Amino acid sequence: MMSAATERTARAWVVLDAVPDPEVPVLSVRDLGMVRGVDLADDGTLDVVLTPTYSGCPATEMIERSVIEALDAAGLGPVRVTLRRAPAWTTDWISDEGRRKLREYGIAPPTHVVGETVPIRIVRGAAVPAPSCPRCGSADTEQISAFGSTACKALWRCRTCGEPFDYFKPI
Amino acid sequence: MRDSITVSTDPTVRYLLRLADTCLIHAQRLGEWCGHAPIIEEDIALTNIALDLIGQARGILTRAGQLGGQQLDEDQLAFLRDERDYLNPTLVELPRGDFAIATVRNLMVAALLEPLWMRLQASSDAEVAAVAGKAVKEARYHHRHAADWLVRLGDGTAESRRRIETALDRLWPYSRELFEPDAIDEAAFASGLGPRWADLREPWMAAMRDAIDSAGLAIPAEKTFLSTGRMGIHSEHMGHMLAEMQYLQRSYPGGVW
Numbered sequence: 001m002m003s004a005a006t007e008r009t010a011r012a013w014v015v016l017d018a019v020p021d022p023e024v025p026v027l028s029v030r031d032l033g034m035v036r037g038v039d040l041a042d043d044g045t046l047d048v049v050l051t052p053t054y055s056g057c058p059a060t061e062m063i064e065r066s067v068i069e070a071l072d073a074a075g076l077g078p079v080r081v082t083l084r085r086a087p088a089w090t091t092d093w094i095s096d097e098g099r100r101k102l103r104e105y106g107i108a109p110p111t112h113v114v115g116e117t118v119p120i121r122i123v124r125g126a127a128v129p130a131p132s133c134p135r136c137g138s139a140d141t142e143q144i145s146a147f148g149s150t151a152c153k154a155l156w157r158c159r160t161c162g163e164p165f166d167y168f169k170p171i
Numbered sequence: 172m173r174d175s176i177t178v179s180t181d182p183t184v185r186y187l188l189r190l191a192d193t194c195l196i197h198a199q200r201l202g203e204w205c206g207h208a209p210i211i212e213e214d215i216a217l218t219n220i221a222l223d224l225i226g227q228a229r230g231i232l233t234r235a236g237q238l239g240g241q242q243l244d245e246d247q248l249a250f251l252r253d254e255r256d257y258l259n260p261t262l263v264e265l266p267r268g269d270f271a272i273a274t275v276r277n278l279m280v281a282a283l284l285e286p287l288w289m290r291l292q293a294s295s296d297a298e299v300a301a302v303a304g305k306a307v308k309e310a311r312y313h314h315r316h317a318a319d320w321l322v323r324l325g326d327g328t329a330e331s332r333r334r335i336e337t338a339l340d341r342l343w344p345y346s347r348e349l350f351e352p353d354a355i356d357e358a359a360f361a362s363g364l365g366p367r368w369a370d371l372r373e374p375w376m377a378a379m380r381d382a383i384d385s386a387g388l389a390i391p392a393e394k395t396f397l398s399t400g401r402m403g404i405h406s407e408h409m410g411h412m413l414a415e416m417q418y419l420q421r422s423y424p425g426g427v428w
Contacts, residue, residue, distance in 0.1 A: 052305075054223060054226060054305070054309070055226025055227045055230060055302070055305050055306055055309060056223045056224070056226025056227070056229075057226065058222070085230070085298075085301035085302060085305065086297070086304050087304060088301070088305040088308065089305070090308075144212065145212035145213075145215065146216060146312070146316045146319075147212070147215050147216035147220075147316070148215065149215070151219055151222060151223065155212065171308045171309070171312065
């Protein structure tokens with residue numbers, strides 16, 4: 001039998017599963033790996049710990065508000081959001097479920113982040129690791145632009161089916 | 172009209188303002204590209220980079236505002252200082268120029284910020300270290316993008332090569348200031364807040380040489396010219412830029428979205 005406190009945090013996680021990222025609404029904030037903890041503070045406030053995705057992400061403040069509104073609406077308040085910047089968010093925190101949802105939505109999920117401390121070498125014609133096409137599955141793809149419609153995406157094209165697609169850039 | 176604020180002369184605050192202002196002023200110039208880039212993908216790229224830089228500036232300005240015995244928020248620091256209280260190197264305030272200028276400046280700044288953020292991850296200030304942990308990933312992404320363009324333009328047509336050589340010659344002299352040692356850097360180094368910018372010269376040169384070599388270009392000759400933006404003594408372009416950047420907050424104090 002769960003204590004009331006455990007039940008409240010467990011229900012909060014379920015609610016957070018349905019709070020969408022405003023820029024990639026197919027993903028919830030939980031799929032993104034932004035929710036780092038849900039704790040019950042001594043004063044009875046539910047403390048949700050979020051790690052922001054990008055330094056300049058314009059959606060961060062909106063996400064904070066949606067989290068509070070959703071938990072309040074579910075009767076789980078009072079709620080507060082704490083932003084935790086360290087350790088920094090990485091696309092490696094996107095869940096397997098999140099990756100599946102991205103692919104089905106037509107966005108290639110990020111590859112795993114490697115070699116972050118290695119100095120950048122500029123090699124002519126060297127390819128960045130290519131994602132496979134989320135539409136036809138072909139591995140024959142090319143980058144159109146390193147920056148896409150939102151801070152988290154790059155623009156790619158499939159050479160097999162000819163379709164352009166978004167790629168969630170690994171960072 | 173809103174009065175200016177006075178900023179602490181505390182060396183920790185000054186060190187952080189140099190970093191934040193480098194990001195902020197570079198971002199303001201990049202924002203001027205919105206609607207003007209040669210292709211739509213670059214329009215998006217330059218404004219995306221600007222957005223990352225503004226986010227980084229916000230984190231550091233917020234921290235700077237809590238230190239030095241003052242309670243100033245990020246917006247007050249961004250919009251209500253007088254020209255001489257901005258401590259960005261002159262490089263980032265120079266006019267937008269053509270796309271070659273944008274490419275060279277993006278590379279020069281990213282090649283500086285990347286090793287700087289890398290070292291700031293170990294800062295004695297936990298807030299600064301946290302901002303750095305995220306920013307270093309973004310700086311790497313910006314670095315790669317700018318270096319790719321340098322190679323493309325240097326190795327492109329006769330016209331693109333002429334433009335990129337002109338841009339390199341024009342901006343290179345402003346790099347000397349970046350690594351000029353002074354008491355603010357020494358204090359930051361001594362307290363563990365962050366590295367001396369002079370110590371970043373070696374990784375910066377290595378990154379610049381790598382991209383310039385790949386582009387088939389040559390590193391310009393050193394000149395004796397020394398700009399002084401980091402000391403608050405700016406070029407004639409800074410005041411005009413601030414007039415535009417600060418207009419809204421000066422005229423409509425406290426205005427928000």
